[in-house]
Amino acid sequence: MIPKGIIKKIKKKIKEANNIALFCHIDPDFDCLGSMYALYYALSNIGKDVDMFTHEQFSSSQSQLLDESLVKVGGFNPKKYDLLISVDTPTEARLGQYGQDFVKHENTIKLDHHHCQDGNFNIAKISYVDPIRSSCSEIIYELLNCLKIKVIPETATMLFAGLSSDTGGFQTTNTTLNSFKTASELIQDGADTLKANDALYRFVTIKSLKITKIFYDNIEIIDKEIAFCAISQKELNKVGATKKDCSNLSNKLICCQGANISCFMVEKELNTYDCSFRSMKGYDVSNIASFFGGGGHKEASGCCFHASSEDEAKKRVLNAIKHYLKYKEKENDNKQ
Ligand SMILES: [Mn+2]
Numbered sequence: 001m002i003p004k005g006i007i008k009k010i011k012k013k014i015k016e017a018n019n020i021a022l023f024c025h026i027d028p029d030f031d032c033l034g035s036m037y038a039l040y041y042a043l044s045n046i047g048k049d050v051d052m053f054t055h056e057q058f059s060s061s062q063s064q065l066l067d068e069s070l071v072k073v074g075g076f077n078p079k080k081y082d083l084l085i086s087v088d089t090p091t092e093a094r095l096g097q098y099g100q101d102f103v104k105h106e107n108t109i110k111l112d113h114h115h116c117q118d119g120n121f122n123i124a125k126i127s128y129v130d131p132i133r134s135s136c137s138e139i140i141y142e143l144l145n146c147l148k149i150k151v152i153p154e155t156a157t158m159l160f161a162g163l164s165s166d167t168g169g170f171q172t173t174n175t176t177l178n179s180f181k182t183a184s185e186l187i188q189d190g191a192d193t194l195k196a197n198d199a200l201y202r203f204v205t206i207k208s209l210k211i212t213k214i215f216y217d218n219i220e221i222i223d224k225e226i227a228f229c230a231i232s233q234k235e236l237n238k239v240g241a242t243k244k245d246c247s248n249l250s251n252k253l254i255c256c257q258g259a260n261i262s263c264f265m266v267e268k269e270l271n272t273y274d275c276s277f278r279s280m281k282g283y284d285v286s287n288i289a290s291f292f293g294g295g296g297h298k299e300a301s302g303c304c305f306h307a308s309s310e311d312e313a314k315k316r317v318l319n320a321i322k323h324y325l326k327y328k329e330k331e332n333d334n335k336q
Pocket of ligand 1: 031032088113134135136168
């Protein structure tokens with residue numbers, strides 16, 4: 001439950017604001033985009049002037065669900081807005097090019113569900129962060145209800161997509177009774193689940209199918225419990241794909257039998273390696289990601305780092321995972 005004091009503060013800020021700017025994290029996923037679009041539709045519907053800011057072009061599945069013409073990339077003028085709201089974004093760094101302006105602005109609200117470990121996460125004047133929530137979309141839904149702002153069908157569809165995406169289709173361990181309850185209420189509010197599911201799970205481009213083949217070929221199981229897969233720039237280029245065409249693959253990697261931790265490493269630019277970690281219940285991969293300056297959740301986290309070669313990157317990341325598993329083993333021994 002969002003505390004009444006916070007609701008009251010947010011209500012006042014929204015009431016007083018005419019021009020509102022919304023922000024999401026770099027490398028945007030469906031939860032942050034869904035949360036941002038949901039707020040956009042809801043606040044526009046009550047007569048506010050709202051602009052959304054993002055960082056890059058959408059992936060093909062994102063542009064299938066979201067009206068890309070509604071977002072701006074760059075060109076943000078903080079003086080134009082009397083309220084800034086960030087969603088699903090723990091730190092200033094994750095706000096990318098908007099981070100500095102956001103932190104300096106006098107009226108800011110942060111709504112998030114990331115557990116903060118490192119970095120400057122005290123970025124807004126008013127903050128509501130609940131790491132127990134499956135998704136930021138779940139928080140936005142409760143907030144709109146508490147603020148008595150009508151959840152119109154467009155808003156409901158966006159929140160359903162965010163909720164479904166961050167719970168891996170209501171399957172990951174962060175899925176709670178409240179996630180299902182929220183989903184059912186969103187459907188009552190008119191969420192177009194078919195449209196959301198098509199974009200999230202059914203729609204696939206030829207190039208992402210081709211990169212999926214390479215993904216399966218490259219999977220290795222290390223020490224019986226680490227599922228690892230690397231895809232190089234060369235391999236991406238061969239099928240005309242980018243990192244964005246790989247976005248769902250790390251969820252498949254953790255499904256390998258016996259795997260407790262998975263790491264999907266994509267060379268997104270030359271010598272720049274993007275790692276996406278997943279874990280089974282009881283393991284915390286946000287530890288490993290934060291070692292490389294990244295972060296996220298216990299079961300899903302990510303980081304990006306430079307290395308002189310794929311071999312070096314692989315070595316470093318596997319060392320970190322093995323180190324964590326050893327520590328985990330010791331911790332278990334101590335408990336017994
Ligand atoms: Mn999220």
